[in-house]
Amino acid sequence: MHRCPPMEEASLTSRERVVPGVRLAPxxxxxxxLEKLVTSSTTPAEVRRPPxxxxxxxxxxxxxxxxxxxxxxxxxVAVLALLFVILxxxxxxxxxxxxxxxxxxxxxxxxxxxxxxxxxxxxxxxxSLLALLLAAPIGLxxxxxxxxxxxxxxxxxxxxxxxxxxxxxxxVYGLWALFxxxxxxxxxxxxxxxxxxxxxxxxxxxxxGLGFFTASIILAIMVLxxxxxxxxxxxxxxxxxxxxxxxxxxxxxxxxxxxAVIPYARSGIIGAILLALxxxxxxxxxxxxxxxxxxxxxxxxxxxxxxxxxxxIVNQFTEATGSIYPAALIELALxxxxxxxxLNALARLLIxxxxxxxx
Amino acid sequence: MxxxxxxxxxxxxxxxxxxxxxxxxxxxxxxxxxxxLKEGGSDLTLNFFxxxxxxxxxxxxxxxxxxxxxxxxxxxxxxxxxxxxxxxGIYLAQAIGTNRFASTVRFCTDVIAGTPSIVAGVVAxxxxxxxxxxxxxxxxxxxxxxxxxxxxxxxxxxxxxxxxEAMREAGLALGLPEWVTMARIILPAARSGIVTAVMLGxxxxxxxxxxxxxxxxxxxxxxxxxxxxxxxx
Numbered sequence: 075m076h077r078c079p080p081m082e083e084a085s086l087t088s089r090e091r092v093v094p095g096v097r098l099a100p101x102x103x104x105x106x107x108l109e110k111l112v113t114s115s116t117t118p119a120e121v122r123r124p125p126x127x128x129x130x131x132x133x134x135x136x137x138x139x140x141x142x143x144x145x146x147x148x149x150x151v152a153v154l155a156l157l158f159v160i161l162x163x164x165x166x167x168x169x170x171x172x173x174x175x176x177x178x179x180x181x182x183x184x185x186x187x188x189x190x191x192x193x194x195x196x197x198x199x200x201x202s203l204l205a206l207l208l209a210a211p212i213g214l215x216x217x218x219x220x221x222x223x224x225x226x227x228x229x230x231x232x233x234x235x236x237x238x239x240x241x242x243x244x245x246v247y248g249l250w251a252l253f254x255x256x257x258x259x260x261x262x263x264x265x266x267x268x269x270x271x272x273x274x275x276x277x278x279x280x281x282x283g284l285g286f287f288t289a290s291i292i293l294a295i296m297v298l299x300x301x302x303x304x305x306x307x308x309x310x311x312x313x314x315x316x317x318x319x320x321x322x323x324x325x326x327x328x329x330x331x332x333x334a335v336i337p338y339a340r341s342g343i344i345g346a347i348l349l350a351l352x353x354x355x356x357x358x359x360x361x362x363x364x365x366x367x368x369x370x371x372x373x374x375x376x377x378x379x380x381x382x383x384x385x386x387i388v389n390q391f392t393e394a395t396g397s398i399y400p401a402a403l404i405e406l407a408l409x410x411x412x413x414x415x416x417l418n419a420l421a422r423l424l425i426x427x428x429x430x431x432x433x
Numbered sequence: 434m435x436x437x438x439x440x441x442x443x444x445x446x447x448x449x450x451x452x453x454x455x456x457x458x459x460x461x462x463x464x465x466x467x468x469x470l471k472e473g474g475s476d477l478t479l480n481f482f483x484x485x486x487x488x489x490x491x492x493x494x495x496x497x498x499x500x501x502x503x504x505x506x507x508x509x510x511x512x513x514x515x516x517x518x519x520x521x522g523i524y525l526a527q528a529i530g531t532n533r534f535a536s537t538v539r540f541c542t543d544v545i546a547g548t549p550s551i552v553a554g555v556v557a558x559x560x561x562x563x564x565x566x567x568x569x570x571x572x573x574x575x576x577x578x579x580x581x582x583x584x585x586x587x588x589x590x591x592x593x594x595x596x597x598e599a600m601r602e603a604g605l606a607l608g609l610p611e612w613v614t615m616a617r618i619i620l621p622a623a624r625s626g627i628v629t630a631v632m633l634g635x636x637x638x639x640x641x642x643x644x645x646x647x648x649x650x651x652x653x654x655x656x657x658x659x660x661x662x663x664x665x666x
Contacts, residue, residue, distance in 0.1 A: 326441065
């Protein structure tokens with residue numbers, strides 16, 4: 075029988091990232107399932123227990139237990155539905171007032187009660203895409219290093235440090251960016267680019283340090299651990315036979331990675347990137363501190379200030395009076411939620427497909 | 434250069450590139466920790482933990498009310514979020530694989546897990562502050578619970594899945610009802626995993642600012658009451 079390589083210890087954080095929800099059809103024999111459960115300490119999402127019934131029991135305790143757990147689970151579904159209902163109901167005034175032009179208009183005038191979300195939406199997409207442009211290659215290469223290239227003794231410690239980046243609260247990122255990154259960009263980066271390329275649309279503006287550029291950098295730092303961690307998981311899930319076959323054919327380590335492992339894990343990696351995009355879109359505090367929070371029209375220059383959906387909401391929510399102003403802000407939250415849900419659903423679909431394929 | 438040499442050079446260059454990227458990734462972490470320690474380390478006196486903030490313009494004072502506020506908010510969020518999270522985790526762990534409802538619950542958990550924190554704050558504001566009037570720890574706790582419970586659910590499900598099926602079957606073979614096997618055999622076996630799940634959930638919300646901006650912002654005075662506004666660190 076083919077001897078499996080020793081499995082690595084299950085860590086809850088890595089399990090948490092693998093999307094639960096992929097279950098084998100119950101046609102696998104119970105013995106095979108039990109053997110796999112007993113011999114490995116990692117139960118990947120593919121291994122499932124044989125089916126059994128809980129609720130159809132004559133025991134009162136069982137019925138209470140079943141009702142309790144099902145009730146709380148149903149509460150989850152209800153909470154999600156309620157979430158959307160609340161957002162739509164509270165922003166109804168704004169939706170009926172502005173309709174579709176809310177998404178395309180650039181006027182944000184609280185004094186005249188005219189609101190338009192286009193600068194916020196454009197700013198959100200712009201900063202998130204830029205952040206991904208920076209973070210995806212670096213995160214992917216860090217993941218490659220951690221799974222393929224690093225010596226074994228280094229892998230877990232280094233992985234721990236990279237994931238520590240994810241544990242830092244976003245407000246700490248924001249404060250550090252404000253006090254360290256903004257002066258750095260203002261004094262060294264922006265004068266150079268504005269001096270040499272200042273007449274192009276992309277680099278025009280004044281060196282204030284705040285703006286899309288700094289916001290993208292701090293967002294990139296924040297989403298890098300997400301990309302790195304999920305890519306690590308999907309690359310670990312690639313069967314060892316792929317690597318061994320490539321090495322047997324005489325490939326170097328780098329070639330093995332790029333030609334055998336990455337194509338296999340491709341959809342999972344794209345899922346990781348989409349998930350990171352979803353996180354970047356919703357990031358509030360760090361971005362709000364360095365983006366300048368101006369409500370004027372969207373300017374494509376890297377060094378201009380702007381706003382994002384979360385930053386716009388958090389800046390103005392506490393001052394919003396009347397009925398249209400808060401409704402407009404809640405409509406911004408609704409747009410943000412829809413964007414995030416779509417991105418997350420796409421991401422999980424891709425990661426799920428990747429896990430399914432490697433089963 | 435022969436093909437062989439080229440491939441070798443490429444391999445080594447790739448290795449160097451990987452090391453450079455890892456260093457690039459670790460530099461911000463080191464810079465942040467260094468900066469926070471350098472700027473704030475000198476202020477970590479006993480006063481910092483025991484005194485309330487001084488009025489604007491005066492020096493001295495501490496952050497004790499903020500620390501207490503943080504703790505209160507975490508407790509309120511846990512009271513609301515942990516039962517939902519752990520119970521749903523138990524449900525998902527023991528649901529049949531083809532159960533449509535379980536798949537729906539799992540999907541909903543994942544969707545709520547991806548909610549931006551500001552949206553959770555807006556929803557808590559709209560759900561509690563608008564109808565009932567007051568800011569404070571309760572809407573803040575609700576917003577944090579919304580962010581906390583999907584993490585707890587997923588991690589609890591993972592923890593219970595790690596317990597071998599043989600233990601459950603042994604309990605049933607002894608004639609124990611399902612709920613006793615779960616409560617007396619499986620949950621104690623999964624105990625460390627569930628504690629990890631709770632810690633992950635708390636860690637997720639302990640650093641959150643944005644939702645509390647809208648729901649629990651308030652004063653610097655030391656308050657323990659749930660109804661009055663609190664300020665979060």
